[in-house]
Amino acid sequence: MFGTSGIRGVVGEEVTASLALDVGRAVASEGARRVVVGRDPRLTGPVLVDALTAGLRECGADVVHLGEVPTPTVARAVEWYDCDAGITVTASHNPATDNGIKLWSEDGSAYIGSQQEAIAKRVRDGDFSLVPWDEFGSCFRSRRARDRHVDAIVDAVPGDLDLDVVLDVGNGSGRITADALRRLGCRVLTMSAEPDGSFPSRPSEPTAENCERLRRVVASTEADLGIAHDGDADRMRAVTSTGEFLTGDVLLALFARDVARSGDRVAVPIDTSIAVDTTLEAIGASTVYTKVGDGHVAERTRETDVVFGGEPSGAWIWPDLARCPDGPLAAAKLAELVARRGPLDDLAAEIEDVPLRRKNVETEAKHDLVAHVADAVSDRYTNVTDIDGVRVDVDAGWFLVRASGTQPLVRVTAEAGVRSEMESLFDTAMEIVEEARVAVAPQASD
Known part of the structure; x- marks a missing residue:
């Protein structure tokens, strides 16, 4: 039922309102008394959220409903709203035909391993703890989570960046990145910032091919860098001022090198380039391999000497700030790195080019x-x-x-x-x- 990043599939086939109802029932039956819920802009999201929250509430859990927000906003809101779990209805970078469900633990990291197995077993067995009619959970709608996320990013990144940034939201949930960057002193040109779950401007996954228009715009303007998100803004990819779309391995090496010190470790999945290893070896740091999936990376960051985690797909985790991949935070972190250390082209050139x-x-x-x-x-x-x-x-x-x-x-x-x-x-x-x-x-x- 679960893949590397939650439940995903074609709506009406693998993913249905019935499944969403049962997942909500299972999360509450596992003991979650208060759950924060949000979704990306996909057209099927509202129906699945309705079913999900119904399942939570009929098993006694109270729901904090955030509406359409980035996935990292939901993950971080688990702590902000004193919840036991978080759930995002999203298929992240998958096509518009798909949707899915991603579960977040009390510390804001993704469900993995035994947590997923417990939910899957309850759904498979129909084992739910339904409560009497007068013990159903409540539903509280919050409109502040988006602003709170922007505040958290601004607090985590030094301001006065004085950069020109082009942001390709891809019709997803990542427009809060523009708000955060502007508050940090950047001038931001947005592309495809209107949320639209059919993703009319480009496919949701921010690949070099899908971000060709962003590359052209950045190269033809005075922009210092370009930023691209996927549909739910947990991923962040980047374009240099000359229009080069950086590989995820190069970004991973840049972020890791900036965070790590001698003796530190960085959690990376097994498909990561050895360029990251050599970059860290030069400063006395090292990598530790995990399974692919941000939940596995986040789990490893609980170890005290693991100071950063990332995946070449575009998921970046600063464990001292949040244990979820946070695309808007990563965008601000990259802009700050460019403002502090110089052009992104030059920084990327410092990373070994391994075929x-x-x-x-x-x-x-x-x-x-x-x-x-x-x-x-x-x-x-x-x-x-x-x-x-x-x-x-x-x-x-x-x-x-x-x-x-x-x-x-x-x-x-x-x-x-x-x-x-x-x-x-x-x-x-x-x-x-x-x-x-x-x-x-x-x-x-x-």
């Missing part, structure tokens, strides 16, 4: 495919890691094959110090994946 390639392979049998890959590589290689998918390390570099936790895809990554060796590793990985796809095809059709 890396990623590709998504569409398949409806992703887990079977990865299992077949695991069997295949176990006979060919000695250094195989299965913390998340299958990673193979060799002298020249590494490759990783893992099932997407949010979409019907298998993600293939390869990296090596020399481009020809990286391409060879990537080709090898793709050959193994194609062999596996053929092998599992009969299972997929059954």
Whole structure:
């Protein structure tokens, strides 16, 4: 039921009002007495929120209803409103056809592991603690969470940034980034800032291809940088003043280097570039690998020497401020870094350029495919890691094959110090994946 980032799927198929009702019942039945709820702008969000809050309330939980807000606003509001849990109705960067449900713990980190398993079991078994009619929970609507989020960002970042920033909201929930940056002294030009859950301006995921218009606008103006969010603004990606769309690994290395000191560690998922390792090694810091998913990264940041966590997909966590990926906060942090240390082009050039390639392979049998890959590589290689998918390390570099936790895809990554060796590793990985796809095809059709 749960992927790497909550529950997601096509509305009317994997995600329904009935499912939302049961998830609300399950969260309350697990003991949450007060729950904060919000949603992204997707057109199906209001119906799913209605069902979700009904399930919470008929099992005795009180609801703080935030309406349409960024996902990190919901996660941070768990503490602000003294709640036991938070729930966002969102499919993040997925297409407009999809929606989903993401659950937040008392400390603002995503549900993972046993927490997810407990909810899934209750939904599967229909095991809910319904209360009598006169013990239903209440619903309180708050309009202040958005402003409170902006205040928190401004308090966390030194002001007077004096920068020109282009912000591509992508018709999502991230327009609060413009409010925060302006209060910090930036001049902000917004693009696609009107929330629209059909995402008419570009696909919700902020990739280099989807952000081509942002790249052109930044390069053709006097802007110092460009910022892009996904539909619920938990992700943040960036464009330099010359219009270069930075890889997530470069951003991760820049943020990590700025936060970490000698002896510190940074939590990163297993698909992260070795450029991050080498960047941190130069200052006496190091990385620690986790499964892919911000919840797993956040869990590792509870360790006292882990000072930052991030994912190349665009999720950034400053654990001393919040244990959720906070796109608007990350935008302000990046702007402050540019104001303090100079142009983003120059900062990015300081990070080692290690040849890396990623590709998504569409398949409806992703887990079977990865299992077949695991069997295949176990006979060919000695250094195989299965913390998340299958990673193979060799002298020249590494490759990783893992099932997407949010979409019907298998993600293939390869990296090596020399481009020809990286391409060879990537080709090898793709050959193994194609062999596996053929092998599992009969299972997929059954």
